[in-house]
Amino acid sequence: MAGVLEVRGKKALVVPATEQGLIDAVAFNVIRALLSHGCRVVLAGDSNVLQKATLELLASGTHDKDIQVVHVDSSNLTQPSVKIAVEKAWLAFGGVDLLLCFSTYTGPLTAFLDTNERQIEAATAINLKSVCLFSIALGKKMEGTGIGGSFVFVTSIIGTERGLFPGVAIPGASIAAVNYLTRAMALELGKHKIRVNAIARGLYESDALLNTLSSEALDKEGKRVVPLGRWVNKESDLTSMILYLAADASSFITGTVVFVDGGQSLVRPRMRSFL
Numbered sequence: 001m002a003g004v005l006e007v008r009g010k011k012a013l014v015v016p017a018t019e020q021g022l023i024d025a026v027a028f029n030v031i032r033a034l035l036s037h038g039c040r041v042v043l044a045g046d047s048n049v050l051q052k053a054t055l056e057l058l059a060s061g062t063h064d065k066d067i068q069v070v071h072v073d074s075s076n077l078t079q080p081s082v083k084i085a086v087e088k089a090w091l092a093f094g095g096v097d098l099l100l101c102f103s104t105y106t107g108p109l110t111a112f113l114d115t116n117e118r119q120i121e122a123a124t125a126i127n128l129k130s131v132c133l134f135s136i137a138l139g140k141k142m143e144g145t146g147i148g149g150s151f152v153f154v155t156s157i158i159g160t161e162r163g164l165f166p167g168v169a170i171p172g173a174s175i176a177a178v179n180y181l182t183r184a185m186a187l188e189l190g191k192h193k194i195r196v197n198a199i200a201r202g203l204y205e206s207d208a209l210l211n212t213l214s215s216e217a218l219d220k221e222g223k224r225v226v227p228l229g230r231w232v233n234k235e236s237d238l239t240s241m242i243l244y245l246a247a248d249a250s251s252f253i254t255g256t257v258v259f260v261d262g263g264q265s266l267v268r269p270r271m272r273s274f275l
Contacts, residue, residue, distance in 0.1 A: 005243040008038030011093040012246070013086070015044050015134055016053075017102035017126075017154075018074070023053045025234040026154070026201070027102050032057060033239040034100075039246070040066045042089040042096070044134070047071035068092040077125060079133055086137040098246045099138050099151045103127040103178045104201065106158065106208050109167030120170050127155075127174040131181065135196075139189060148193025151185065152245045153178050154238065157200050158209075160257070162265035165209055179257050186255030195254040197245050202261025204232040227263030237262075 016027035043050045050069045072085040105126040142149050157163030159175025186196040205218050222230045241260050244250050
C-alpha cells in the first residue's frame with residue numbers, strides 16, 4: 001500500500017477551502033497527510049488564514065522547509081494575481097507536481113427563488129473560478145516541461161446528478177461545473193502529461209445540509225440512509241484517494257470523478273424531508 005500511495009518528494013500546490021477564518025477541516029487533514037507522506041506543500045490563499053494553519057502544522061512536527069505560503073486574495077481572484085501566486089509556488093520548491101483545489105463551498109441553505117446576485121458570484125468565484133485560474137496558470141507552466149503532473153479537485157456529491165438536494169441549487173451548479181471541467185481538461189491536457197481527476201465527497205456532520213440535526217438524529221439517519229452506515233469522516237476518508245491520485249500509481253487515470261461518500265449518493269430516493 002505504501003507504494004501505491006507514494007508521494008515522497010512530490011511538490012504540491014494546495015488551494016484549500018476556508019470557513020470563518022480557518023482552513024476547512026477536510027482540507028487541513030489532507031494537507032497534514034501530504035506532509036506526513038513526504039510531500040512538500042505550498043498553500044495559496046489568504047496568508048493570515050494560511051499562516052495560522054501553518055503554525056499548527058509546524059507545532060505537530062512538520063518541518064518549516066516543507067511548507068510555504070503564497071498570498072492571493074481569495075475574495076477577488078484575478079488572472080494576473082493567480083499567475084503571480086503560481087510563479088511563487090513554482091519557485092518555492094523548484095516546480096509543482098500536484099495541484100489540489102477544494103471546491104466544496106455551499107454557503108447558507110437558500111431556496112432558488114430567494115437567491116441573490118452576491119450568492120451566485122460567491123459560489124462561482126470560490127468553487128469554479130479559482131479552479132479555472134489556477135489550472136490555467138499551472139498548466140501553462142507544466143506545458144513546456146514535458147514532465148506533466150496531476151490536478152485533483154475535491155468537489156461534492158451536491159454537484160452530481162446523484163446528489164440533488166434542496167437549498168443548494170447555485171453552489172451545486174458551480175460544483176457540477178467543476179466536475180464537467182475535470183473531464184474537459186483531461187481531454188485537452190493529456191498531451192501535456194497532465195492528469196485531471198475529481199473526488200466528489202459525501203456529506204459530513206457539520207455540512208449545512210445536516211447541521212440542524214442533533215447528534216442523535218445524525219447518527220440515526222447516517223445508519224438509515226448511508227449504505228456504509230455513517231457520514232464522511234473529515235479526518236481520514238478522503239486522504240487515501242487524494243494520495244493515490246497524486247501518486248505515480250494512478251498514472252493512467254484521468255478524467256474521472258470518484259465518489260467517496262459511503263454510498264450516500266446511491267440512495268437519494270430513500271432520504272426523507274429532513275434535508
